[in-house]
Amino acid sequence: MIPSYYPNNTRFLIAVDCIILGFRNKELHLLLTRRPVEPMKHEWSLMGGFMEENESLNMAAEKILYRYTGQKDIYMEQVGAYGAVDRDTGGRVISVAFYALVPMEQFDTSLAREYDARWMNINELPHLVFDHNQMVQDALTLLRYKVSTEPVIFNFFEERFTLPALQDLYEAIFQMPMDKRNFRKKLTTMNLLDRLEDKDKKSSKRGAYFYLFNPDKYSEFIRTGKRFSL
Amino acid sequence: MIPSYYPNNTRFLIAVDCIILGFRNKELHLLLTRRPVEPMKHEWSLMGGFMEENESLNMAAEKILYRYTGQKDIYMEQVGAYGAVDRDTGGRVISVAFYALVPMEQFDTSLAREYDARWMNINELPHLVFDHNQMVQDALTLLRYKVSTEPVIFNFFEERFTLPALQDLYEAIFQMPMDKRNFRKKLTTMNLLDRLEDKDKKSSKRGAYFYLFNPDKYSEFIRTGKRFSL
DNA sequence: GCAAAAGTGTTGTACTTACACCCATGG
DNA sequence: CCATGGGTGTAAGTACAACACTTTTGC
Numbered sequence: 001m002i003p004s005y006y007p008n009n010t011r012f013l014i015a016v017d018c019i020i021l022g023f024r025n026k027e028l029h030l031l032l033t034r035r036p037v038e039p040m041k042h043e044w045s046l047m048g049g050f051m052e053e054n055e056s057l058n059m060a061a062e063k064i065l066y067r068y069t070g071q072k073d074i075y076m077e078q079v080g081a082y083g084a085v086d087r088d089t090g091g092r093v094i095s096v097a098f099y100a101l102v103p104m105e106q107f108d109t110s111l112a113r114e115y116d117a118r119w120m121n122i123n124e125l126p127h128l129v130f131d132h133n134q135m136v137q138d139a140l141t142l143l144r145y146k147v148s149t150e151p152v153i154f155n156f157f158e159e160r161f162t163l164p165a166l167q168d169l170y171e172a173i174f175q176m177p178m179d180k181r182n183f184r185k186k187l188t189t190m191n192l193l194d195r196l197e198d199k200d201k202k203s204s205k206r207g208a209y210f211y212l213f214n215p216d217k218y219s220e221f222i223r224t225g226k227r228f229s230l
Numbered sequence: 231m232i233p234s235y236y237p238n239n240t241r242f243l244i245a246v247d248c249i250i251l252g253f254r255n256k257e258l259h260l261l262l263t264r265r266p267v268e269p270m271k272h273e274w275s276l277m278g279g280f281m282e283e284n285e286s287l288n289m290a291a292e293k294i295l296y297r298y299t300g301q302k303d304i305y306m307e308q309v310g311a312y313g314a315v316d317r318d319t320g321g322r323v324i325s326v327a328f329y330a331l332v333p334m335e336q337f338d339t340s341l342a343r344e345y346d347a348r349w350m351n352i353n354e355l356p357h358l359v360f361d362h363n364q365m366v367q368d369a370l371t372l373l374r375y376k377v378s379t380e381p382v383i384f385n386f387f388e389e390r391f392t393l394p395a396l397q398d399l400y401e402a403i404f405q406m407p408m409d410k411r412n413f414r415k416k417l418t419t420m421n422l423l424d425r426l427e428d429k430d431k432k433s434s435k436r437g438a439y440f441y442l443f444n445p446d447k448y449s450e451f452i453r454t455g456k457r458f459s460l
Numbered sequence: 461g462c463a464a465a466a467g468t469g470t471t472g473t474a475c476t477t478a479c480a481c482c483c484a485t486g487g
Numbered sequence: 488c489c490a491t492g493g494g495t496g497t498a499a500g501t502a503c504a505a506c507a508c509t510t511t512t513g514c
Contacts, residue, residue, distance in 0.1 A: 004243070004321030005268050009280040011241030013234075014313075014324060038235050050239040057313030057324065081311040081326045083244075083287030091234030094244060094287065094324075096311045145375075164493070181495070182477070204492040205485040394466070411468070412504070434465040436511040 015088075015095040016060040017048035017132065019079070019139040020068065021122075022104035023156045026168040028122040029104070030136065031068060033115055039090045040129040046136075047117070048095070061098040068115055070108045075155035076100040077146065079139045087131050095131075099139035101155040122172075140173075147173055148230045151192065154213040162200045162208035163187070170230065186230060192217045245318075245325040246290040247278035247362065249309070249369040250298065251352075252334035253386045256398040258352040259334070260366065261298060263345055269320045270359040276366075277347070278325070291328040298345055300338045305385035306330040307376065309369045317361050325361075329369035331385040352402075370403075377403055378460050381422065384443040392430045392438035393417070400460065416460060422447045 020031035035045035047068045051060045057078070065074045079097040087095070104119070112118065120126070122140075127133065147153045147170070154161070156169055167183050187193060194214050199207030221228070250261035265275035277298045281290045287308070295304045309327040317325070334349070342348065350356070352370075357363065377383045377400070384391070386399055397413050417423060424444050429437030451458070 006243055006280065006321050006323070009243055010283045012244050012281065013236055013239055014242050014244070050236065051242065051313070051324075053240045053322070054315060056315050057311055060313075078310050080308055081287055083281075083290075083326070085284060085286050091236050092283070093236070094281075096313070162493090179478070180493090181479085184494080185496095199493095201485090205487080206483070206491080206493050207485080208493060392466090409504070409506085410466090411506085414467080415469095429466095431512095434511090435513045436464085436466050438466060 013091065013093045014051040014057075015048050015093050016051055016057060016064060017046040017095050017097050017135060018061055018064050018068075018076075019097060019099040019136055020047055020065065020102055021099060021139075021143070021156075022102045022107065022119060023169045023172065024104045024119070026172060028169075028172045029119040030122050030125065031102075031112065031117055032120050032126075032128070033068070033117040035129055036116070037090075043129045044120075044126045045129045046097075046132045051096075057096050061096075061100075065100050065102075068111060068117060069102055070111050071102065074100050074102055075152060077142070079135060079142055082131055082135065084131070089130070095135075097135040097139065099143060101152065103156060103158040105158045123175075144174060149228060151213060151218060151228050153230065160196060160210040160212060162203075162210055164203070164208050165200075166211075190221065190226075190228065192221060192228075243321065243323045244281040244287075245278050245323050246281055246287060246294060247276040247325050247327045247365060248291055248294050248298075248306075249327060249329040249366055250277055250295065250332055251329060251369075251373070251386075252332045252337065252349060253399045253402065254334045254349070256402060258399075258402045259349040260352050260355065261332075261342065261347055262350050262356075262358070263298070263347040265359055266346070267320075273359045274356045275359045276327075276362045281326075287326050291326075291330075295330050295332075298341060298347060299332055300341050301332065304330045304332055305382060307372070309365060309372055312361055312365065314361065319360070325365075327365040327369065329373060331382065333386060333388040335388045353405075374404060379458060381443060381448060381458050383460065390426065390440040390442055392433075392440055394433070394438050395430075396441075420451065420456075420458065422451060422458075 022029045022031065031047060032044050033047055034042045047064055049060065049064050051057065055063070061076055065076065066072055076098050079099055081094060081096045083094045085092070087093070125133070125136065128136070153166070153169060163184055167178060167180065170183065171178055192214055193211040196210040196212065199209050201207040252259045252261065261277060262274050263277055264272045277294055279290065279294050281287065285293070291306055295306065296302055306328050309329055312325045312327065315322070355363070355366065358366070383396070383399060393414055397408060397410065400413065401408055422444055423441040426440040426442065429439050431437040
């Protein structure tokens with residue numbers, strides 16, 4: 001126990017819950033698990049865990065992300081703290097939610113199986129325990145804001161992506177169709193992407209060019225006072 | 231103690247810190263206090279306190295706001311949770327920050343004096359304890375977003391306000407000048423304000439009309455698919 | 461009567477939206 | 488050869504930015 005100047009105040013359990021998002025099949029997906037402990041055991045739940053003594057909130061979230069995905073350096077952002085008195089029927093727990101963007105191209109499903117986890121289409125979510133559905137809603141609202149003001153959408157891909165896939169992802173995030181030419185215009189006028197030589201032939205006969213997001217171009221873009229906008 | 235299914239996990243102290251903002255003299259102000267306890271006793275600090283057993287995060291924040299301002303029903307929004315391991319040198323404390331908008335027209339300074347509190351110009355802030363300066367920055371970023379997408383700016387006023395004052399406030403929040411005619415155009419085209427008969431003669435000889443924000447008009451505005459934008 | 465702040469419209473520019481056809485290729 | 492998805496430009500409309508003068512009144 002760390003020495004404390006504050007010995008006489010109530011202490012609380014703190015949980016960290018992760019909204020792990022991925023993109024596959026033109027749809028957003030959320031990694032869910034069957035809750036492993038009582039109460040609400042076996043109900044659908046976000047990936048979560050209790051915070052431990054010598055870790056920060058971010059470290060706790062990263063630990064959970066690594067446990068369920070096997071990946072490190074995942075893009076992640078805090079959604080907020082949830083502190084209603086009776087939010088967790090198992091006891092008084094304050095929970096801090098994070099959302100995370102995970103490339104699903106070659107997702108290792110062995111960990112997911114081990115933890116009774118499953119990717120669910122964001123539009124077909126089951127009822128989740130406690131206030132987890134609310135956390136998901138809040139995360140999506142925040143994600144939409146972030147995606148439209150910062151280049152975070154590229155974190156849904158391992159590295160390369162095609163413009164048709166990027167547009168499908170954008171439409172999945174905002175749940176609205178988007179004009180193809182206007183979408184491409186926005187991206188090409190910002191000039192932050194590098195087109196590669198080869199094409200993705202999986203989703204069409206003609207094939208779509210692969211692109212990379214170029215962080216150097218983005219730094220320069222920002223340095224000259226411009227702002228990303230999608 | 232609430233019965234708990236989670237008996238074996240570490241518990242933490244949770245603090246709530248409030249970024250209490252007000253508008254006076256064409257400038258944003260922040261209510262600060264001299265920290266009353268060790269460590270860092272007498273240093274400048276946000277208004278805060280420890281969360282107690284049977285209250286939610288929001289209730290804890292409202293309690294702090296009431297203690298230092300004497301007001302209830304203050305507009306308030308969560309900024310986020312701060313959980314670095316060594317953020318508080320007095321012990322392991324996770325803090326949840328809220329910002330609040332307080333009308334300063336007839337602010338009761340007796341409570342502030344009692345608690346060694348003082349309104350400071352947001353542009354002349356001293357160094358604050360721990361990560362409180364960071365919390366203020368994060369709160370301002372969030373406030374700017376909220377002000378430009380929802381009609382929260384009116385919470386800085388008791389009730390009535392003049393357009394010149396509203397514009398001064400807007401400029402103080404965004405720290406940039408704004409064209410007078412364009413600003414008024416935006417407001418008048420949304421048609422959410424009611425002009426009153428009388429004028430504020432304090433800040434000019436001619437006097438500026440008072441206005442009220444009309445929540446009924448706003449409901450209708452939203453119902454018809456429009457979105458507030460400043 | 462003058463200083464000081466309040467109030468008021470128009471025009472050019474930039475951005476956003478809508479829209480249709482040709483291309484490349486695997487089967 | 489044809490079905491499927493990939494790629495491309497232009498024109499109209501809308502929103503935003505820039506700009507200067509008149510009005511009111513306390514002193």
